[in-house]
Amino acid sequence: MKVKILRYNSENDSSPYYQSFQVPFSDDDEYTVTDVLDYISVNIDPTLAYFKHSACDHGICGRCAVKMNEKNVLACTTVVDCSRDMVLEPVSEKHLVKDLVVRIP
Amino acid sequence: MDKNMVFHETDILVAGGSGAGIFAAVAAVEAKCRVLVASRGKVGKSGNAIMAGGSFSIDGVSAKKFGYEKANEKVTQDVVFDNLVKEGYFLNDQNIVRQFVEESPEVVHRLVKYGEKAGQKFDFLPPAKWFSVGRAWGTAIKQAALEHPDIRIMEDVMIVDLVKNEGRVCGAVGYDIYGGRPVFIKAKAVVIATGGFQPYTLKTTVTDMTGDGIAMAFRAGASIADMEFLLCFPTALSPKRIRGSIYPYLFESLLGKWGVLPLVRDGRGDLIEVPEDLAALVKGSKMMKLVSHYFWGHRIYRGRGSKNGGVFLDYSNVPYEVKEANLEKYKNYMSSWHRKGYYMGDDISSIYDKVLNNGPIEVGLGYEYSNGGIVIDEHMETGVPGLYAAGEAGSGTFGAMRAGDGLTEMVVQGYRAGKSASSFVRESYDAPLPDHLPPEEVNKVFSPLETRGDGLSPIKIREIMEAAADEGFGFIRDEDGLTRCLNTIERIEKDIFPDMKISDRSTVYNLELIHCHAVRNLLLCMKAGVRAAILRKESRGCHIRADYPEVNHDDFLKRIIFRMEDDSMVHTMRAPVAEKFPLPKGRDENIMAYLFNEDHKYLRPKMR
Numbered sequence: 251m252k253v254k255i256l257r258y259n260s261e262n263d264s265s266p267y268y269q270s271f272q273v274p275f276s277d278d279d280e281y282t283v284t285d286v287l288d289y290i291s292v293n294i295d296p297t298l299a300y301f302k303h304s305a306c307d308h309g310i311c312g313r314c315a316v317k318m319n320e321k322n323v324l325a326c327t328t329v330v331d332c333s334r335d336m337v338l339e340p341v342s343e344k345h346l347v348k349d350l351v352v353r354i355p
Numbered sequence: 356m357d358k359n360m361v362f363h364e365t366d367i368l369v370a371g372g373s374g375a376g377i378f379a380a381v382a383a384v385e386a387k388c389r390v391l392v393a394s395r396g397k398v399g400k401s402g403n404a405i406m407a408g409g410s411f412s413i414d415g416v417s418a419k420k421f422g423y424e425k426a427n428e429k430v431t432q433d434v435v436f437d438n439l440v441k442e443g444y445f446l447n448d449q450n451i452v453r454q455f456v457e458e459s460p461e462v463v464h465r466l467v468k469y470g471e472k473a474g475q476k477f478d479f480l481p482p483a484k485w486f487s488v489g490r491a492w493g494t495a496i497k498q499a500a501l502e503h504p505d506i507r508i509m510e511d512v513m514i515v516d517l518v519k520n521e522g523r524v525c526g527a528v529g530y531d532i533y534g535g536r537p538v539f540i541k542a543k544a545v546v547i548a549t550g551g552f553q554p555y556t557l558k559t560t561v562t563d564m565t566g567d568g569i570a571m572a573f574r575a576g577a578s579i580a581d582m583e584f585l586l587c588f589p590t591a592l593s594p595k596r597i598r599g600s601i602y603p604y605l606f607e608s609l610l611g612k613w614g615v616l617p618l619v620r621d622g623r624g625d626l627i628e629v630p631e632d633l634a635a636l637v638k639g640s641k642m643m644k645l646v647s648h649y650f651w652g653h654r655i656y657r658g659r660g661s662k663n664g665g666v667f668l669d670y671s672n673v674p675y676e677v678k679e680a681n682l683e684k685y686k687n688y689m690s691s692w693h694r695k696g697y698y699m700g701d702d703i704s705s706i707y708d709k710v711l712n713n714g715p716i717e718v719g720l721g722y723e724y725s726n727g728g729i730v731i732d733e734h735m736e737t738g739v740p741g742l743y744a745a746g747e748a749g750s751g752t753f754g755a756m757r758a759g760d761g762l763t764e765m766v767v768q769g770y771r772a773g774k775s776a777s778s779f780v781r782e783s784y785d786a787p788l789p790d791h792l793p794p795e796e797v798n799k800v801f802s803p804l805e806t807r808g809d810g811l812s813p814i815k816i817r818e819i820m821e822a823a824a825d826e827g828f829g830f831i832r833d834e835d836g837l838t839r840c841l842n843t844i845e846r847i848e849k850d851i852f853p854d855m856k857i858s859d860r861s862t863v864y865n866l867e868l869i870h871c872h873a874v875r876n877l878l879l880c881m882k883a884g885v886r887a888a889i890l891r892k893e894s895r896g897c898h899i900r901a902d903y904p905e906v907n908h909d910d911f912l913k914r915i916i917f918r919m920e921d922d923s924m925v926h927t928m929r930a931p932v933a934e935k936f937p938l939p940k941g942r943d944e945n946i947m948a949y950l951f952n953e954d955h956k957y958l959r960p961k962m963r
Contacts, residue, residue, distance in 0.1 A: 261861045280594035296812035296867050297859035303511070303532055303869055304396030305562045308600055309700010310489055311400040327700045329596050348864045353533045 251275055251332045253286055255298070256339040257349050268337075271295070275332045283318055283325035283338065287350075299349035300325065315341045316350050360797065361531070364541045364788070365391040365507065366780045367773070368527055370514045370568055371548030373402025374762065375746030375769030377496050378462065379546040380506040382773025388780050390773075391507040391540060392500075393514050393529065395549070395563065399497030403550050403560050403747065404762060405489040406723075408601045408698075409608065411762040412484035417460030427482035432456045435759070440936055441955050442642055443754025444896045444946075445912060446581065448932040451751040454733040455759070459767040466766050469502070470495030476691050484760075488692040489699070492762060512538060514567065515800050515872055517545060517575040517742070520789045524575060524741035528792065530800050532869065535862030537800045539792050543784045544741045544776040547572050548769055551725030551747035552880040554824035557664075559590055559601050559723045565873035566880035568748040572729045573879060573919060577737040580916040581750045582727035582884035583891055583898045586757050587830060588644035589651075590721025592665040594705075602698040602706065603668070603718040607643065609688070613681045617668040619651065620715070621659040627651060627666060633947060641758050642950070648720060648897060649947060652830030655720075656901060664825075665719030670710045678711055720830055724761055726753050726897070727884065730916060735772035741779065745772035751914075754931065755896025803857055803871040810854035813870035816847060820874070820881060828885050833902045837889045844882050852878070883924065887915040890926065894946050906943040 251273050258266035271290050275281050284307060287300045301314040309327040316325050317339040330336060338350060345352040367383045369376045372394020383390035395401060414435045418426035436456045440447050467477050467485055475491035500506055514529035518539070526541040552566025573579050589603035607616070619627040627650050637643050651666050661667060670678060686695055686707070696704035709716050729737055729744040731751060737744055745768035752764050803813075811819075820843075827840030852874070857867045893907035894900050913928040930938060943949035 259859070259861060259863075261863070280596040282596045285595060291866065292814055292818050296814045299864045299866060302866055303513075303563055304401035306405060306489075306699075307562060308406075308597075310405050310493075311396070311561075313397070313400065324700065327596070327702075347533050348861070351533075351864045 251330070252335040253290070254335065254337045255350065257298075258346060259299075259348050275330070277332045280329050281332065283316060283323065283328050283330055284314060286330055286336070287325060299347070299351045301351055317341050359536045361536050361538045362541070363391055363509075363538070365389045366542065367391070367544045367546060367776045368393065368540045368542035369546045369548055369773075370527060370571075371402065371550065371746075371748070372396065372398040372508065372510065373548070373550065373746075374404045374466070374492065374496050374765035375548035375748070375772070376402075376546070377500050377506070378766045378769030379548055379743075379745060379773035379776070381499055381503050382770045383777050384503050384505040386774065386777030386781065388777045389507075390505075391509065391542070393509045393512045393527070393538075393540065395511070395513055396561075397510050398500050398508055399493040401561065403564065404496060404765060405493040406560055407489045407492060407762055408605050410480065410484040410486040411463060411760040412482070413460040413463050413763065414456065415481070415483040418479075418483035421460070421464050423479050423483070425479060425481045430482035436935065439753065439759050442640075442758030443756055444906065444949065445908070445936070445938055446754030446895065446914060446931050448751035448914075449934040449936065450733040450932045451731070453934060454771060455752055455764060455767055458771060459763050462766045462770045463763055466492070466495050466499070469498040473498040478691070491692065509538070513869060513872065514549075514571070516796070517571050518792065518796050519575055521786055522740060523786055524739060525788050527571075528796050528800050530862065533864055535864070537797065539797070541788045543780045543788065544743065546735075546772045546776050547729060547742070547744040547748045548746055548772070549748050551728060552877060553585070553722050553725065554820060554828065554877060554881045554884070555585075555722045556821045556825055557590060557592065557599065557719050557721040559599055559721045563869070563873055565877040566725070567873065567876045568744065569728050570876035570879040572737060572739070572742060572744060572748075573917070575742060576739045576919065577742060577744070578730040578916050578918040579750070579883055580727060580730050580914045581755070581887075582725070582880060582917070583887035583915065584726035584755050584896055585722050585884070586644065586724040586726065586897050587648055587720040587722045589647050589718050592661070592663050592719035593717045597701045597703060599721055600698055600701045600703070601721070601723070602701070602703050603716075604644070605698065608639075610681055610685055612639065613684065615670070615673050615678055615681045615710075617670045618672050620667045620669050621654045622661040622666075623659060624667075625659070627654050633950070636950060642756070645756055645897060645946070648830055649899060651720060652899065653901075656829075656831035661717050663717060663719065665717050667715040667717055669713065669715055671713040675711065682707055682710060724757055726750065726755065726757055734775040735768055736775060743772040743776045745769045751931075755898060801862055801868075803855075803868055804860050804862065806855060806857055808854040808856050810851060810856050812858070813855055813867055813874045816851055816855065817870055817874050817877070819843070819851070820847065820877060824881060828881070828888060830899065832888055832898070832900045834889070837885055841882070841885045841889065844878060844885060848878060848882070883917045886917070886924070886926065890915055890928075896946065899946060904945040906946055906949045908939045908941055912938050
C-alpha cells in the first residue's frame with residue numbers, strides 16, 4: 251500500500267511537504283496505523299516523527315491521534331485498509347511539533 | 356555549559372510518573388520536603404499501571420478493618436507472606452516481603468480512595484482485592500498528584516543519567532522530549548520509579564520499558580539482581596491490531612472461574628494438557644501464569660507453536676448455551692470499565708464470536724513484568740547515598756515468580772521510598788550541592804547526535820535485540836540459545852552500537868535519540884539477564900531451563916547480583932534474606948513438582 255505522510259521539521263524544512271512510502275502490508279492480517287508507522291520507522295525512515303514514547307498501543311493513553319484520510323483517529327487502534335492508499339497528517343497545524351507529532355496544551 | 360540548559364533545584368527528584376513515583380512524591384510533601392517528579396509521559400496516562408488488568412490485593416484482616424464486609428479474615432498478613440515467599444520459590448528477600456505485607460494495606464486503600472474520588476470504579480472481591488482496569492488506576496494516581504499541589508511535575512521528560520558528587524547522588528540530567536532542551540535537576544536525593552525492562556517483541560507493557568532507571572542506577576554504583584526472571588502470561592497474538600492485549604488472561608481468570616475454560620492446542624492441533632491436580636492447585640491464583648508459561652512454553656520451544664509462535668484456544672469443549680450465558684455475564688461485568696465488545700481500546704468482538712462458534716483463537720505468551728532490578732532493602736535504600744528505588748525498578752519482593760500484585764508493590768514501595776528519602780534529606784544530608792554540572796554530564800544528553808556512524812539506526816538495533824531475546828532468552832532456555840543471545844548482545848555492544856547511524860540531528864521529538872538512550876539501557880539490562888540465566892543452571896519460578904529442569908536449592912537458592920567494577924559488569928551470588936522461613940534444601944524435579952513438595956507446606960489454594 252502507498253502511504254503519503256505530511257512531513258515537517260522546522261530545523262530543516264521551510265514548509266511542510268508530502269512524502270510517500272510503499273508499505274508491504276496486505277489484507278491477510280489486520281494492521282493499525284501504528285503498525286504502518288512502525289514499519290516505516292524501522293525499515294525505511296527512522297527520522298519519521300510520530301507519537302511513540304511511553305505509548306500504550308491499546309487505546310488507553312489516547313496520545314497517538316493522527317489525521318488519516320482527513321479524519322482524526324487514534325493511530326494504535328485504527329485498522330487500515332491495505333487495498334487503498336492512505337494519507338496521514340498531524341491533527342493540528344497550530345500545535346505541530348514535527349511531522350505527525352503535535353503538542354496540545 | 357549549554358545555554359539552553361534548564362535548571363531545577365529540589366530536595367527530592369523522583370524519576371518516573373506512575374504509581375511508585377507519585378506515591379514517593381506524596382510521602383515527600385507530607386514530610387515537608389520539596390519534590391519534583393520527572394515523568395517520561397503524562398501522569399495518569401503513562402507507565403505500566405495504565406496497562407494493568409485484573410486486581411490488586413491486601414490481607415483480609417486489614418480489608419475488614421477498612422469496612423469491606425466481604426473480606427476473608429482467614430487471609431492474614433502471615434498467609435499473604437507465606438504465599439509470596441513460597442510462590443516466589445524462596446528467592447525473595449523476606450525483609451522486603453515483610454514491608455510489602457505490613458505497609459501495603461494503608462497505602463493501597465489510599466489509592467482506591469483517590470480513584471473513587473475521581474469517579475473510578477473498583478470492585479471489591481474476597482479475599483481482599485479490588486478489580487479494575489489500568490485507566491482507573493492511572494486516574495487514581497493522577498488524583499493523588501492533584502491533591503498534593505506542592506508536588507512539582509515535569510512531563511514528557513527523559514532522564515538520561517544520574518549525576519554524582521563526592522560519592523552521593525546529587526541529581527540527574529535529561530531533556531524535554533518535545534521542546535528539545537537539556538535539563539539538569541539538582542537534588543539531595545533521587546527516587547528511581549521508572550519501572551522494569553522488557554527485551555521481547557510480545558509484551559503487554561507500554562512501549563518503552565527499557566530499564567532506564569535500572570541501568571542509570573547501575574552506572575551510578577548500585578547493584579542489580581534477579582534479572583533472569585521475567586514474567587509472561589496469555590496474551591493476544593493475532594490479529595495484529597490487538598497483538599499484546601491481555602484479554603486472554605482476563606478470559607482465563609474470569610470466564611474460567613465460571614467454567615468456560617478452553618482446550619489449548621499447539622500448532623499441529625495437538626492438545627496441551629495440564630494435570631488436573633495442578634490445575635486445581637493454581638486455580639484463581641497468579642500461578643496460573645506460570646503453568647501456561649511452563650506447558651505452552653515447552654511445546655513452543657520444541658518447535659510445535661503456531662506460525663506466530665503461540666498456541667490456539669479452542670472452546671468447542673464448552674456447550675454453546677454455557678458459553679453464551681457466561682460471555683454475556685462477562686461483557687456486562689466488564690462494561691463497567693469498557694465499551695461493550697472492547698477490552699481497553701481494542702475491539703475484541705470477533706474474539707467473542709470465535710469463542711461461541713469454536714474458531715481457533717491464536718494467543719501467545721506476552722511479557723508483563725521484570726522481577727529483577729535495583730537491589731534495595733526494606734527502606735528502599737540502594738546502598739548509594741541519596742539513591743532510592745521503588746516498584747518494578749527494584750527487586751527482591753517477589754523472588755523468582757511474582758505471585759503478588761505489581762500495583763501493590765508500586766504504591767507501597769513508592770510511599771516508603773519517599774519517606775526514606777525525606778528522612779535522609781532532613782536528617783542526614785550535609786553535603787552542599789555542586790553549583791556547576793561537569794561538562795561530560797551535559798554532553799551525555801545529546802552526544803548521540805554527534806555520532807558519525809554509518810551503520811544501523813537505534814530503532815533497528817532495538818528490533819535486533821528483541822529478536823535475539825525471543826530466540827535465546829525466551830520462555831524455555833538452554834545453554835546454546837543463551838550463549839547465542841549473549842554473543843549477539845556483545846556484538847551489538849562492541850560493533851553495532853558504536854557504528855550506529857543517527858540521521859536526524861534535531862533535539863526535538865527525535866525517536867532515534869530516544870531509542871539511542873533506551874537501547875543503551877536495555878542492552879545493559881538484557882546483558883545482566885542473559886548472563887544470570889547462563890549462570891543459573893537450574894529452573895526456578897519463571898526462569899525455566901530445558902537442560903536444567905531441576906529446582907536446585909543446594910546450589911542455586913541464591914540471588915545473582917551484578918555491579919560495576921572498573922567499568923565492567925561483575926557478578927556475585929548471595930542467599931536471599933531469610934527472616935521468617937529458613938531456606939529449603941535439596942532439589943525438586945522441576946518447577947511444577949516444587950509446588951507439590953510437602954516440605955514447603957505450600958498447599959493453600961483457597962487462601963489467595
